[in-house]
Amino acid sequence: MIILDTGSHLLFGVTLAGLSMLDPAVSAHPEVLHAVFAAALLGSHAPDFDSVMRLRGESAYIRHHRGLTHSLPAPFVWAPVIGLPIAWLFGAASHSWIVVLWALIAVCFHIGLDLFNAYGVQCLRPFSRKWWHLDVLCLFDPYLFTIHAAAALIWLFRGGPAGPMFACVYGVTILYVAWRTWESKRTVKKLKRTYGEQGYISLIPSLFGGSWQYVAESEDSYITGRMKRGMVTQEAVLMKTAPSSYSSVARATMGTDGVRAFLHFAQSVHVHVNERLDGYEVxxxxxxxxxxxxxxxxxxxxxxxxxxxxxxxxxxxxKSWEPPHV
Incomplete structure (x- = not known):
């Protein structure tokens, strides 16, 4: 699923380059189009360059992924860093501001899509380290991928100005995301009628959008279940443990790098201590x-x-292709 997510971002870079052909300065100058294409492609993936943190281990990756590279000032750093050298390299220096603009759009579109899924982003850094997630889209959305891939293939094999086609594609994209957002809010409202207005409710959509899995947080428990076709199916209740009530065994693990990274990211924490003959597993x-x-x-x-x-x-x-798709 991570590979498909990367493929989606790169695909959106291609279709953004197609959308840029609405600008006569791009469609009339091949060197500008080539520069915009490269900048949009690179910009659409640039925020995920932080994946290099995997080389330092899973803890470093969890702690830094979708952090500073997806932050509030990041697009304004990525855009000139990507756009200016590419404009010069493709002989489009006189139109460098156009190349920088489309690099900026590509980076912002990437961060925006990440904000709409359940994993989320720290998009308000350095002002806040809070994780923001709108719980609307899967990490990989098959419908968006299909429509963008079809349009890209038409452009590739047919050629010629494609601005109006991609304008339609992005119009449909905006409408689709708006509809998914409405569905998400409608689902939360129904769950609040079931569990009450108090407490936080988080959602994760299914891959093809037919159902939502949810966690309703009350004062003393997490209630998990699934909602499909308006029907709520409760599946489990997990009792909460306040940090002040953690056992000495659980507390002994809180200094490890893995647990610190986990607590930096996790929102609804559940801890389980399993006593064994030779020790404990937390x-x-x-x-x-x-x-x-x-x-x-x-x-x-x-x-x-x-x-x-x-x-x-x-x-x-x-497995990466197994649910939940985040």
Whole structure:
């Protein structure tokens, strides 16, 4: 799914370049079009350059991914860094502001799409480190991918000015995202009628949009379930544990790099302590990504009887193509 997400962003870079042909300065000058194409393609992926943090381990990746590279000032840094050299390289220096503009649009579109899915972004850094997520789209949306891919193929094989076609594609894109946003808000309203106005409700859409999995947070519990065709199906209730009530075993794991990175990102925290013959296993899970009676995003720490940390793991315990698609 991560590969498909990368492919989607690159595809949107291609279609943004097609959209730029609405500007006569782009459509009439091949060198400008080529520069815009390269800048939009690179700009559409640039925020995810922070994936290089995987080289430092999963904890570093979780802590930094979709952080500074997706922050409020990031587009205004990425755009000239990408656009100006590309304009010069393609011999379009006299139109460099156009190239920079489309690089800026590509970066903003990438961050905006990430904001609309359930994983979210720290888009208000450096002013706030809060994670923002609108819970509207999957990491990979098959409908958006299909319409953009079809338009890109038509442009590739037919050639010629394609601005009006891509204007229609982006018009449909805006309407689709608006409809999904409305569906998301309508779903939350129905769940609030079921569980009350108090407490936070988070959603994760299914891949093809036919259902939503939800977590309704009350004062003392997390209630998980699924909503399909207006019908609410409750599946589990997990009791909350206040940080002040964590056991000494759970507290002994909070200094590990994996747990610190997990707590930096997680929103609905559930901790489970499993006592073993030779020690303990502590699992920190994010209930927000609960699916099919499992919580696949977690930090797991093993300790001996003296509460010395023996090992810790952080990450997703699922295949990339398996739900939840975040």
């Amino acid at each position: 699992t920190w899970s994010d209930v927000r990504f609960w699916h099919n009676h499992k919580m696949p995003f977690s930090a797991a720490v093993t300790l001996d009887r003296d509460l010395n940390v023996l090992s810790d793991q952080l990450g997703w315990k699922k």
